[in-house]
Amino acid sequence: MARTDWWWVISAVLVMATAGGVTTVAALRAEADRALTHGAPLTVSRPTEAITPAPTDGQPDGDDPDTVELVARLDGFAADPRLGHLVGSVTDATTGEVIWTRDAGAEVRPASTVKVLTAAAALLTFGPEQTITTSVVEGPEPGTAVLVGAGDVDLGAEQLDELAADIRTHLPGEDPVDVFVDTTRWSADNFAPGWYRDDIAAGYITPMDPVMMNRGLVDAANAHGPRSAEPAIDVSRALGERLGARRFGYTTAPTDSRILASVTSAPLADRLGLMMRMSDNVAAEALGRELALTRGLPADAAGAGRAVLDILQEHGITVSAARLDDTSGLSGEDRVSTGLLDAVLTAAARGTELRPLLDTLPVAAATGTLSNRFDNRAGRGWVRAKTGTLTDTSALAGTVTSDNGRVYTFAFISNGSEILPARDALDGLASALRAG
Incomplete structure (x- = not known):
């Protein structure tokens, strides 16, 4: 919608600019046909009252009525x-000013707002077009092949x-x-130490191997179903x-072995979406381990x-x-401030390198984990x-455009609360920004 709105604004400006250009040219041509005369120069008297200039740092006045009203509304919610x-x-x-804390x-x-940080780090390191190539190489014995894990945890049936x-x-x-698989x-x-084995069958996580089908889901059609233990x-x-095949299992691929086949993952932007x-969680943990490798850190949860x-x-x-004991937020030992989450989202809203992050966020009452909320x-x-x-x-961390056209980023985390009541209250708190 924003792109459409801006297109009409730009079109209108271009039309006016074009019309103005034609008028100016016509006036100049008419002026050239007659002698130029000049009257006495105009003078402007000095103003009697000093005018306070607008701030040059882009910060709004702290007494701005809209902001004061919004802060009071947020305090209430x-x-x-x-x-x-x-x-x-x-x-x-728009200004980069923190208006409420x-x-x-x-x-x-x-919890899972950690994924905002993981996605940002991935974009800053790899860029939105990055892909992963998974190869199968010739095994050490005749009639054997080795699938070499390269970090793609979302292989599908067509790729196989x-x-x-x-x-x-x-x-x-x-x-x-x-x-065999390497x-x-x-x-x-x-x-990770902060995870529970029961969460494998519950569908939240799986042992993190560098190659999987459908992020370890037992049934690819059920995104919330149980995951595989292997x-x-x-x-x-x-x-x-x-x-x-009559045999399968783990092995280490021979050095410099011939590549028999390979497939390429979707671009990072799609995987982040x-x-x-x-x-x-599995997608987030996979990204974290790949980030760890770029830094020479162990490719485990803590290194990620x-x-x-x-x-x-x-x-x-x-x-x-x-403190991040993982990169999905599944660990109860993770500790993050809302100031950090908000800063990352503001950087995405104000800059270009992290801008694709905003496109990955669920939309209230429409997509993903927000489809049944608001x-x-x-x-x-x-x-x-x-x-x-x-x-x-x-928790809830994201962005909203208010009804007066301002764009806000926000991060709210509620600890020590019941999930469903707190979730409803967070929806109200975020909606207060829309009415700002």
Whole structure:
């Protein structure tokens, strides 16, 4: 919608500019046909009262009525007892001014709003067009192939079909072809201390191997269904079934072995969109491990968390005492401030390098984890935000355009609260910005 609005504005300006240009040229031509005369020069008297210039730093007056009214409204919604211990930060994205805070520097449990930080670090490191190539190489024995994990955890059935067809082309005389998988790219420590094994069947996480089908989901059609306890083995089995394999399992690919087949992932921007809208923990953890490798850190949950914070700090975003034991927010030991989340979102709204981050956020009452929220709220269709939910924790961080045309970024985290009541109160708090 914004692009359409701007197109009409630009078109109108161009029409007026063109008309003005024609008028000016005509006037000049008429003037050239007659003698020029000059009267006495005009004089302007000095003003009797000093005029206070507008601030040059782009900051609005602290007494701006709209801002004062908005702050009072936010204070009212923030007092809702359903929000438990609420911390928050709101920034006017146009000016960069933080206009409302509540313990914004406090490090609290952020839940899945951590994915905002992970997505930002990935964009800053890889760029939105980055892809991952997964290859299958010739194994050490005749009639064997090794699928080498490269970080793509979302291989689909069509990609496996493509790999199998190419393998057959390069090994025409081998039947069957046994398929093994090499997972040595990432740490063997593939399950973070802050996660629970029960969460595998619950669909929240899986042991992190550098190659999976459909992010480890047992049923690709059910994005919230159970995950596999051995996702890499599942890939070797699925590919092996296409090649009549009798053996599958783990191995290490031979050095400089011939490449038999390869497939390429979707661009990073698309992978981020899925991760953010569906709040997919596996996708976030995979990105974190790839970020860790770029920094020479262990490709495990702790190394991934450290990499995200280091990248943000190096790009001028103050991370203070933030702690990330993973990059999905699933760990209850993660600690992040709303000031940090808000700063990243403001950087995305005001700059270009992080701008694709905003496109990945769910839309209130429309997409992803916000599709069933904000009914009958002012923020419906206007709020774009990442959700966060853990036991006793509800969070929301994103952006909204107010009804007077201002763009705000925000981050709200409620700890020590019941999930559903706190979620409803957060929707009201974010909607208060729409009415600003």
